[in-house]
Amino acid sequence: MSKVIALAITPPxxxxxxxxxxxxxxxxxxxxxxANVERQPPASPAYSFPPVSKARLRAAxxxxxxxxxxxxxxxxxxVWMLVNAKITSDIPTPAATWARAVEIFGQPFYVAGPNDxxxxxxxxxxxxxxxxxxxxxVVVGIPVGFLMGASRDVHQACYPLVxxxxxxxxxxxxxxxxxxxxxxxxxxxxxxxITSIWPVIVNTAAGVxxxxxxxxxxxxxxxxxxxxxxxxxLIPATLPHILTGMRLSLxxxxxxxxxxxxxxxxxGIGFYVWDEWNNLNVxxxxxxxxxxxxxxxxLESLMxxxxxxxxxxxx
Amino acid sequence: xxxxxxxxxxxxxxxxNGAYIALREVHLxxxxxxxxxxxxxxxxxxxxxxxxxxxxxxxxxxxxLLENKEVNSPGPDRxxxxxxxxxxxxxxxxxxxxxxxxxxxxxSQSKAERHDWTLHNLHLVHMEHAADKLxxxxxxGMKQRVGIARALAMQPKVLLMDEPFGALDALTRAHLQxxxxxxxxxxxxxxxxxxxxxxxxxxxxxRIVMMTNGPAATVGEILTVDLPRPRxxxxxxxxxxxxxxxxxxxRFLYERQRRPEAA
Numbered sequence: 001m002s003k004v005i006a007l008a009i010t011p012p013x014x015x016x017x018x019x020x021x022x023x024x025x026x027x028x029x030x031x032x033x034x035a036n037v038e039r040q041p042p043a044s045p046a047y048s049f050p051p052v053s054k055a056r057l058r059a060a061x062x063x064x065x066x067x068x069x070x071x072x073x074x075x076x077x078x079v080w081m082l083v084n085a086k087i088t089s090d091i092p093t094p095a096a097t098w099a100r101a102v103e104i105f106g107q108p109f110y111v112a113g114p115n116d117x118x119x120x121x122x123x124x125x126x127x128x129x130x131x132x133x134x135x136x137x138v139v140v141g142i143p144v145g146f147l148m149g150a151s152r153d154v155h156q157a158c159y160p161l162v163x164x165x166x167x168x169x170x171x172x173x174x175x176x177x178x179x180x181x182x183x184x185x186x187x188x189x190x191x192x193x194i195t196s197i198w199p200v201i202v203n204t205a206a207g208v209x210x211x212x213x214x215x216x217x218x219x220x221x222x223x224x225x226x227x228x229x230x231x232x233x234l235i236p237a238t239l240p241h242i243l244t245g246m247r248l249s250l251x252x253x254x255x256x257x258x259x260x261x262x263x264x265x266x267x268g269i270g271f272y273v274w275d276e277w278n279n280l281n282v283x284x285x286x287x288x289x290x291x292x293x294x295x296x297x298x299l300e301s302l303m304x305x306x307x308x309x310x311x312x313x314x315x
Numbered sequence: 316x317x318x319x320x321x322x323x324x325x326x327x328x329x330x331x332n333g334a335y336i337a338l339r340e341v342h343l344x345x346x347x348x349x350x351x352x353x354x355x356x357x358x359x360x361x362x363x364x365x366x367x368x369x370x371x372x373x374x375x376x377x378x379x380l381l382e383n384k385e386v387n388s389p390g391p392d393r394x395x396x397x398x399x400x401x402x403x404x405x406x407x408x409x410x411x412x413x414x415x416x417x418x419x420x421x422x423s424q425s426k427a428e429r430h431d432w433t434l435h436n437l438h439l440v441h442m443e444h445a446a447d448k449l450x451x452x453x454x455x456g457m458k459q460r461v462g463i464a465r466a467l468a469m470q471p472k473v474l475l476m477d478e479p480f481g482a483l484d485a486l487t488r489a490h491l492q493x494x495x496x497x498x499x500x501x502x503x504x505x506x507x508x509x510x511x512x513x514x515x516x517x518x519x520x521x522r523i524v525m526m527t528n529g530p531a532a533t534v535g536e537i538l539t540v541d542l543p544r545p546r547x548x549x550x551x552x553x554x555x556x557x558x559x560x561x562x563x564x565x566r567f568l569y570e571r572q573r574r575p576e577a578a
Contacts, residue, residue, distance in 0.1 A: 212401065214397050214399065214401035215401060215403060217371055217389070217395070217397065217401070218397075218401055218403070220370075220371060220388075220389040221369065221371075221389045221390065221391060221393070221394060221395050221469075222391060222414070222415055222418045222419075222469075223389070223390055223391065223418065224418065232403075232414065233403065236403070236405040237403075237405070239405075312404050312405040312449060312451065
């Protein structure tokens with residue numbers, strides 16, 4: 001986008017003064033006058049800008065914020081309808097899906113038995129598991145990250161293990177969880193814990209390592225104790241890094257829970273998707289996909305908010 | 316015995332290629348209320364001397380005596396103004412000074428007294444107007460002022476300044492030098508300042524300690540600057556005595572101790 005700004009340059013107005021007095025007075029006169037009017041703004045501005053139409057700016061902003069994404073949305077709808085018409089009619093039409101969505105969201109919290117609950121409950125159960133696993137990961141991961149960042153020996157000892165386990169799909173841990181806990185819920189929480197802990201550990205450790213030596217020298221000159229150093233320097237200095245780790249792990253955790261629940265069953269949005277697949281209720285699955293995405297956005301923005309609140313560089 | 320005694324200090328760092336002797340036999344005696352500048356080429360170990368006095372670095376041999384007591388760990392009696400201010404970015408300007416005040420006077424003064432003392436020190440460096448700002452929101456020169464206020468607030472026996480104005484532009488540097496001279500005149504602090512700026516050294520100090528190049532750097536010459544105070548930068552610019560001192564330092568740095576890489 002290019003902006004064109006037209007400048008209307010008015011030539012400076014030069015007023016001639018009649019030369020009746022002596023040459024010296026002639027020179028001094030304007031100087032004194034200038035001193036008198038110094039503080040007043042110039043009568044006419046040397047530059048004038050054509051007014052920028054606010055309505056036009058707003059229209060442009062609306063175009064960008066609504067019309068462009070809207071166009072892509074319509075395109076996706078078109079492809080969707082094409083798939084329905086030409087490839088497989090098992091994929092329901094957008095209209096049928098919308099009707100299903102209205103039905104589902106009309107009664108989000110119904111309970112018709114232990115295995116038949118509204119989609120609101122499904123999401124809440126999943127969120128509960130994610131938050132439990134995530135909280136555990138934060139509680140364990142932050143201290144471990146701190147130790148790894150603060151001590152070279154601990155770093156040396158733990159880093160290879162972290163590097164090996166970090167790229168492993170968290171679902172690979174599910175059988176281990178089922179064996180150890182002999183129950184579905186703790187196993188799913190365990191998988192979320194494993195998912196969430198690596199970004200927390202790695203970012204906390206990096207945050208501690210990134211603390212400038214100067215801050216620690218300040219602490220030494222002030223003779224701060226170990227606890228004071230932790231509370232007044234290490235934690236605030238590392239907090240932005242920790243929050244980055246938490247944001248990363250929370251969004252991955254929300255993705256992983258859907259897969260984990262498909263395998264464990266029970267109440268939860270993941271198993272809901274699987275269940276509807278078994279019932280060949282594809283419209284419900286599409287509605288669930290949209291809902292999973294929306295919840296993901298909400299989680300992400302909550303973490304962004306927390307991050308902005310605690311990041312001293314952006315306050 | 317002098318007030319601050321840096322007594323035959325050697326600093327040796329172990330490296331992969333054997334021991335690196337950074338300082339050898341550095342000896343310096345400083346009286347109370349003196350303003351000492353240490354000048355030398357970069358890498359000559361000026362900052363190492365300051366770190367030993369601060370207690371941030373341990374001397375391999377020799378030691379530092381302050382009022383006849385050996386110092387070997389950092390403490391607020393030797394407050395440091397760091398080169399890059401090192402304010403804590405999550406604390407406001409006020410809190411950055413207050414943390415030092417609370418630590419040093421937490422037991423001896425009431426809350427109200429500590430509050431007043433914090434504001435007083437911000438006032439000394441003309442920063443009370445920005446008390447509630449975060450360091451990220453003020454300029455480099457202002458940050459360094461706050462760094463000085465934090466150090467002054469500890470009421471140190473010796474004020475250590477590690478190239479305090481090195482990262483600032485010339486005009487800001489001049490302003491801060493004026494402030495430091497004002498404060499030193501008022502409080503009569505004992506100051507040890509590291510610098511690589513010849514004008515700064517002559518303008519501010521009572522004595523200039525010129526260091527030889529490393530490795531095994533040591534005190535080369537000590538120049539006593541006998542200029543009356545208060546000193547005025549503009550008047551001194553044409554002062555033959557001032558220019559003589561300036562030339563002395565330049566001669567030491569560029570004739571007798573040429574940069575190793577320039578030789």
